[in-house]
Structure formats: C-alpha cells, structure tokens
Amino acid sequence: MSNEHNNNHHHIAGETNEPLDFGSEFDAGTKSLADALRISFAVLKIIMVVLVILFFSSGVFTVAPDERAMVLRFGKIRGETTEQRILGPGLHWAIPYPIEEVVKLPARNTILRTAIDSFWYDEKNTYPSRSLDPILEGYSITRNDTIADLKEGDSDYNIVHSRWLLTYRISDCEMFYKNVSVKTPDAGQTLIDVIPKSVEPFLKAVASEAIVITMVNFSIDEAIKSDSRISKEAEKLLQQKLDAMNCGIEVDSMQLTAVIWPKQLNDSFVASIKASNEADRMIRETRGYTESRINEAGGRALINAILSPEIEDEQKEYYWNNASGTVQQIIAESKAYRTKVVESAKANADYLQKLLPEYRKRPKLVLQRIYQDAIEEVLSNTQETIIAQPSSGAKNREFRVMINRDPAAVKKKQQ
Template structure:
C-alpha cells in the first residue's frame, strides 16, 4: 500500500472536507469536534468508574447489613446478612443498604408505672405523704390482694415501679421483616429512629408483661423480690418478641424501684416495723433454741430429736440415737447409768444377805429378828450426836420424862473435836 493510500485511510474526514471544499475554518471546527468526543468518552468512563466505586460500602464493627435490590433481600443463607468489613452493592436506586447496630445494647426506661413527678420533685428528696393517687396522672400497677390494719385493700394492692430494659438486635433479617422502623435520615443516628418507632412497641410489651407478672405477688413480695420479678417480666417480654419474630433479644430487665403508694405510707411503715420486730424475736428464739439444744445434746441433737420422734425407730436403733447425744444430755445419761448400776448392786447385795439369813431364820426366827433389830438400832444411833437411854421403871409405875429444848453445846464441841482429830 502506497503512502497516499495510507493517508487517505487514516484521514477520511480530510477527504470529505476536501471534496466539499471546506476551508481552514471548517477544518478547525472538525478538529474541535473530534477532541470533544474524546473528552466526552473520558468523562463517561470516569463517571462509570465512579458509579461502580460508589457501590463499595463499609459495615462497622458493631453492625450487620442487609442488601435490598428493588425491596428484596439479596444473598443466600448466611450471605443474606453481611458482617463487618468492605462490601459491594449497586448504587441507589438499584440496591439499598440497611445497616443495623447488632452489638449495641440499647437502654429503655419504663416509667409508665411510676407516680407523677414534677421537674422540681425530681431535683429534691420527695416527701412521701400528703398526696393521693391520681389515675389520670400517676402510673401504678396492681398486685395480689392483701391488706393490713388501717389500710384499705384497694390501696394495699397497688405499687409504683420504675423499670429499665436493655435490648439488642440479634437477627437483623427478622427485625427488618417484622418490625416497623423509620429509615434514618442523612446524618441521623439509628438510636433516634429506635426511640421514635421501636421503643413504643417495647414499652407496650413490657407494660403487658409487668401487669401479668405483678398480680402473682403480694405487695411485700413485690418490694422484697425485685430480682425474681424482673426475671419473670424478662421471660414474658422475650416470649412476646419471639412470637412476632422481632429478632430482638432482651439482655437485662431491671426493676429499678418498686414502692408502695404514698397514701398508705404510715400504715405500711408501722406494719413493716412490726414485722421486723416479729422477725427479730423469731430469729432470737431460734438462736436460743439452737443454743439450748446444742448445750443439751451436742451438734447432732436436732437430728437425734427428729429421729426419736419417728415412731418407726425402736429398740436398739432408738438406743443408738441416744448414744449420739453429747453435752448435758450425755451427762444425765451417764448419771442415770451410774444410778442404775448402784441400785442393781445394792439389790444384789441385799438379795445375797437375805439368802444367807434365810436358813438361820428358819431355825431360830426370834433370835434372827432380834439381831436384825439390834443392827438397825446401832446403825441409827451411830449418826446421832446425843443418846439418851431410859430404863423401864420397876413395878409398872409410870415415869416422868422431861426434854430440854436447847441441846448441850459441850457435846457438839466434843463431837467436832473428835472429828477433827480423826481427820488428822
């Protein structure tokens, strides 16, 4: 191919211009058009590249995201929910990114069961008297019916309570499908959206759970068992959230305050004081009983006592229970055993004596009786300080006997002296 032919192929526009008789001005215009087309192509390539790059987005560490394409969730299985990191999606309006803070715990204060407090009341210690319940302004909850002296039953089954619910989103897809929330506006935090659209739902569920739970407790139980009641309320709230497939998990449910109505404060304080005093006396009585029982029978006394009250334990088993005792009871058992041994030995000695005396008695009964009488008299007189012998009068005449009231002191001194000398 000649140079002329190559020139003609490479510059067809010049041929047309020459054929049409364009001048230099026309050639300049054509050159400008060619340059404009090149610039336009470059701009279009840049725009396409920018369009594609704008589809790259980042999911934060405490978030998970869902990609919607014309309203439908994209992905299969676990890929339907995107974790932290960089991801790609077609820019809007083709795809839409829904990012949810799954690791962020959201607190929610429930004050619908608390009595009305003005701004000034919240800033100072509030007196608990002089006010009555106003159902139009004061929140309250009913408990199991109970009463005390001086307080009406309608007032004594009412409590005021403050609750705190901590929750998080565990399943973003379920949350997106089943819970309505307003899409955040540019620059708006998701917490603001939750407070506006999700929190009212949770407040209603908590209120329903609190009402259903509190009727199972009396007012005293409600005040003393806040932890157990909070667990019961949390269980009920979670069941309701799961029943609608909300994807929300209740982290904690706290009963911040549970208190009695202000109008029965004096009666409740008096009743509470009496119960505390009663409980104190019961505790002291139990402590005294335990102390006495331990002193009487040792540390196993309570178990032994329970075993002895069992009618099925008899014979040797019952005796074994007695042997487990210690303390005063053991001392009494030892004394009883010693006394029993003494009585038995004395009885044996007396029986042996009578067995030996029986043959002599059968031979000479009067002589034996006189001997027994004499021995008895000697035993009795051996312990007497003074001995007075009176002989019978002759001729059967009566004799006059005079007894002096005061004893002879010399006899007592002599006995004491003899006793001391014998001890030395």
Template sequence: MPDYGPYRRPQDIHFNDIPWKSIKKFVPPFLIIAFVIITGYTAFYTVKANEEAVILRFGQYIETVGPGLHTKVPYGIDKVLKGEVKRIYNEEFGFRTRQNTLSSMIDYEYSDAKEERLMLTGDLNCAEVHWVIRYKIKALEEYFFNVRNVQETIRGVSQAVMRTLIGDRSIDEVLTIGRTEIEQKSREDLQRILDSYNCGIDIQTVLLKGVDPPPPVKDAFNAVNQAIQIRDRIINDAEGQKNKILPAAEGKKQQVIKESEGYRIRRVNEATGDVKAFLAVYEEYKKAEDVTRRRLFLETMSKVIPKCEKLYIIDKDLKGFLPILGLNAEDVGK
C-alpha cells in the same frame, strides 16, 4: 477595553466564540472518571465490627451480611440498612436518665411517668414500680421488617407483662420477697411474646430499680414494715429458744424412756426368776411334802431368828410357864 483576552466582559462573549472542539476532547475522559467514581461509591460499603447489614434489592430483602467490606449492585438498585447487633439497648420505665456533659440525672416527673409506674397489686394496694429492660438485636432482618416500631412494641408489651405480674401478687411480695421472681418471670414472658411477633429481639435482663408505695401512704407503709420487722425478730428469737430447749427436752425424754425400759426389763426378769424359783420349790414340794415343808420352815426361821432381840424356847406342852417369865400376850406376840 479590548475585544479579546481575559478582559472581555461576559456579555461580549457569544456562543459561537466557545471553543467546542477543544472541550469535546475532554468529555469522554470526564465521563469515564465520573462513571468510575459513582460506580465505586455506590457499589462498595463497609459494615463496622459491632454491626450487621441487610441488603434490599428494589425494596425486597436479599440477605444479611456481617462486618467488613462488601459490594452491592450500584446506582441505588441495592439499598443497605445497618444495625448495631452487639450493642445493649435500654428501655426505662417510670423514670428517665438525663445525660449532660458532666453527669447524669434521673427524672421521675416526665410526662408519662405516673402512668407508667403506678400499678395495682393483687390485694388492691398501689405500688410505684420502676424498671429497666436491656436487650440486643438477634435477627436484624426481623427487627427491620416484621414490626413497624420495635421500641414502642417492647414498651407496650413490657408494661402489660409487668402489670399482670404485679396484679397477681400482694403488696408485701412486691415490696420484699417477690422481686427476684418478678424480674425472672417478666423476662421470660416478654421474650415469649416478642418471639411470637418475630421482632428479632433478645431480652438480656429485666431489672426492678425500685418498688415503693405511693407518697401519700409511704409513711404508713414504713410503719407497717417496721412492725413486721419487729414481729419477725420476736419470732426468730422464739424460734431460737425453741430450738435450744426442744433438743434438751428430747434428750431428757429419751433418757427417762430408756431408764423406764431398763427398770421394766429388770423387774420382769426378777419376777420371772422368782416364778421359776417358786415353781422349782413347788416341784420339789410335790415330791416330798413333809421334807420340803420342814426345809422351808428351817430356812425361814434361819432368816427370822437373827433379827430377834430376845429368844425363848419353850416346850409346847408346858403349862403356866409364861407368867413366871413375866411375859404377857403382847410380849409373846412380839
């Protein structure tokens, strides 16, 4: 094998055989190119449309920037931490949604499921509560630096708030009419506590996915709920009957009251008129007693005589005339 050309073995090449003078002329351009590449790679960064980024310089927070192309101090002096501030994050309690390539599946039997969902109500009953929290990042610098583990903080605070609200209400409220109030109040309380921690989190919604009695007593609860529904239906029917009957009775009552009032007014007016007539006659009587007495007698007789079947006019001084007419005391009385 020759001792020159491409066929020389590496062990046959000596250090002095390397053409250093030829290589040295390529070193400066190579270093310049490497410097430019490294500088450009470490000095420029891009923030996506749904993201924000915080800048750290020697580990200290400098600023928060929005989407777009930005520059920073290169060579690792400035560090960039990005976060999706427009994304809606979910935290599930009492269940887990398992995703696969074709569909999703809800898992109620993961390791901490029972501890999360089993709660005690205010009337010392048990309820299994499943709920979801949806939140966004509203202050990225607070989210990264003020709390060690934001996710665990949200989960711990949410469970404490939910247990407090469930413990303040009866099982009937939790299962039926109180769910909307619990959702609203839990969101307000959770937001207030997280704001006190400066977590940089904005709670969008708290949604109760399900509130159920524990399986051992579920049948009994269903029977009670069915009885309550029957009771409510009977009460509603009775209320309907009451609402139908009471207005009619009220109308009848008002009619009777108005008729009685009219009768009273009429009788009072009649009595007042009679009194006025009597007083007028009495005044005339006092002016001429004999004349008035005779007039009253004649007026009375004019009313009585037409009603008599038989009429006998007898002189008061005539004696023994009644037997002749065949009258007795009873007939005279008539």
C-alpha cells in the same frame, strides 16, 4: 458611448466567468473542527469512565464490629443463605442506589436500654392530695397476701409505684427489619440512630402489659422488697409476647429498679413494715432457738428415733451412742459417774470385807473407828467448822451461832 458600454460589459463578463478558489479555506476549518471534536470525544470518554468508576466504587461500604448489614435490591433482601443476607464486620460492596440499598442494624452484642417510668408517681408534686390522680401518677396493682396465703374468695389488692429498666438486643436483623416499623432516618442519620426512639413506644406498651400481669400475682410485701422473682417473671412474659410478634428482639434483662407505696398512705405503710420486720425478727429468733435446742438434744435424727415406736432398743442404743451436742456430753458424764459409783461400791465392799473379822472380835471399837473416819472426811471438805462440846450441867442451855459466811475464812479457804 457604445464603445464604453461594450467595454464595461466585457469587463463584468470577464469577472463573472473567472473561477473562484475556496478549497484551501474550507479544508483548514474542517480539519480544525474535526480535531476539536476528536479531543472533545476523548475527554468525554475519560469523564464517563471516571464517573462509572466513581459510581461503582461508591458501592463499597464498611460494617463496624457492633453492626450488621443487609443489602436490599429493589427493596428485597439480597442473598439466599443467612450468611449472604446478613453481612458481618468488614468491607463489602453493593450496587449503588437506586439499584441496591444498604441497611445497617445494631449487632447482637449491642445492648440497648429503655427506662419504663409509666408506673411511677409525679415527683414534682411535693404536696400530694388525699387521693391519687391516675392521669398524672402511674401505678400497678399487687395482692395483699401471697398466692399461697390467699383464701377462697379473697380479692384484696394494693397500689404501688414502680420503676423498671429494660435492656434488650436485636437478635434477628431480618425479622426485625420486616416486622418492626422504624422511622425513616433524616439527612445525616442512619437507621441505627433512629431505632431506639422508634422502638421505644412499642417496647414500653408491650412491657407495661407484662408488668401489669406480673405484679398482680405478687403480694405487696414481695413488691416492696423487690423480690427477684418479679423481675424474672416480667422478663419471661415480655419475651413470650415479643416472640409471638416475630419482631427479632431479645430481652436481656427486666430490672425492677424502684418500688414505693403511695405517698398518701406513707404513715400506714411505715407502721405496717415495722410490724412485719418485728414479726420476721421474732420468727428468726424462734427458729434459731428451736434449732439450738434440737442440736443440744442430739439432733432431729435422734429425737425422731427415740420417739418412734417402730425402732427397737438396739437401734435406739446406736442412736444414743452416735448422738451429738449436749446429749453426747451428758451421756459421757453419766457413764463416767456410773463407773465411779460402781468402783466406789466395790472398794467399800472390799474394805468392809477386810474389817469383818475385826468387827466380830471388837464391834464397838470398829464402829467408833469408822465413825471417826467419816467425821474426818466430812470436816476436811468444810470451809468453816464450829465444834460445841456438851457438858452435864448445861441442860437447856441456849446456844447461838452466826450462820453468815465469814468472808475472810472463805477467801483463806479458796487460797
């Protein structure tokens, strides 16, 4: 027993004292782990480089021809000069968000439009009441007469409905971005997409104020005829208000597209317009007739010269000679007639001068000859001739002649 126990003891002791060899197994594992880590770090570096490249390349953006852009660095516009702060069309780069942010706005050549219908009536109401409802129907006030025709203390006004079309552009992107509140774009939208709807309430409010002030300075007739001065005055006043707000908006045009009187007074306005048109027609005809008669009389210069007491006869003669129109024709005919009369008188004087010696010899014969020549000349110009020979026994004899023109004789004479 003791021997067996000793043998076992020696066997265990021998196993315990024998050295163990783990070196080869640990060297292979460590090497594999090191290789794996090295590959992992290499892949990670490549991924990080790619991510950095993608991050910075995402800062490249394009500005279209109808756009302008600004780069905000932590909310402040980047750049010192205007060219640096407002970027034009082409490729540009900015540090990606959140360091820098790109804001695009419509360019100056981009025209935006807003319709202003706040002064128009309710078109859905086809049966208007006797009175106008200011809650449902918009209107503006005009004067009854023009400013020039107004009398002292006169304050008569009229109501009209009007429609307007405002066209505008963003002239200063930086000023617009700083001073005009614009809705934050939703996902998939840009600032350009939300600007028209965001700015519309603001522009309508300012434009409405300009329209009210402008319309009250014009008459109802000028408004109905859509006088071009109304649009120009409203546009000018609106631009002044926008400039005072430093909003960077430039008014391109302010058009008065439609004007109409209240439907409740349709019959009265139609009658008034008809009377006004008739008065205008009569005034135009009168002025035309006046100008025609003045031109026939030789023009205003001749009339003023003849009636002026300060102009001498020589100057008046100059005006007469340079007259125009019918006066010139009358003057020419008068001069021709004067020449004809003078020449005829000279010819008659020469004729009588030649007959004087013969007349002194035989006066009765000469007078009879002159009488016969005169009768022949008179009868040669007549269309119908009636000769009645007197007789000694025809005392108190009735003589009747039909004085009606003989159509056959007249026609024969004309041929």
